[in-house]
Amino acid sequence: MGIYLFKSSIFNAIDNIEPSWRGELEITDAIQELLNTKQKVDSHIVKGWWKDTGKPEDVLDANHLILDVLQSHCGGQVEEGAKISGRVSIGKGTVIKKGSHIKGPVIIGEDCVIDTYIGPYTSIGDNTRIIGGEIESSIVVGDTLIECNERIVESLIGNHSQIRSMDNLLPHGRRFVIGENSMVRL
Structure with a gap:
């Protein structure tokens, strides 16, 4: 190798x-x-x-290792009523909306909007909007829209992807490995 x-x-x-x-x-x-x-x-x-990262699980394991040494940083805005716990790095221009809960270790890139729960071992790339639902132990590469009432776990989500709810069903755990420019309707 x-x-x-x-x-x-x-x-x-x-x-x-x-x-x-x-x-x-x-x-x-x-x-x-x-x-x-x-x-x-x-x-x-x-x-x-x-670590060899030939499979999605290996990439997620590598993400865990990197986030284990993450230092907290806030270059964005955390609105009053948002909760940040653990080691969390927030990029420049990012807004963590009121009612959100970010539980580290988590890294969030620049110019993102977060209005949800982001759980441990999640990396979110620049220009991403995550509204509703939950995401944990996942990698979102960037330029992505996630707007759903679902729980997303152990997922790899590529550039320019969209995940949107089609209805108001109760949340279920979802796992994704999707490439660039993908769109998922749940």
């Missing part, structure tokens, strides 16, 4: 390789293409502990 860091030239290499016998584009083939086109490829031995 390895950890890979690439410059944008990797995309040209990927465009020039064919899928393997498994029908997948292989990272090792892309690296070989970089070498074939005389691009700089370097390696380093990583000492100590690291």
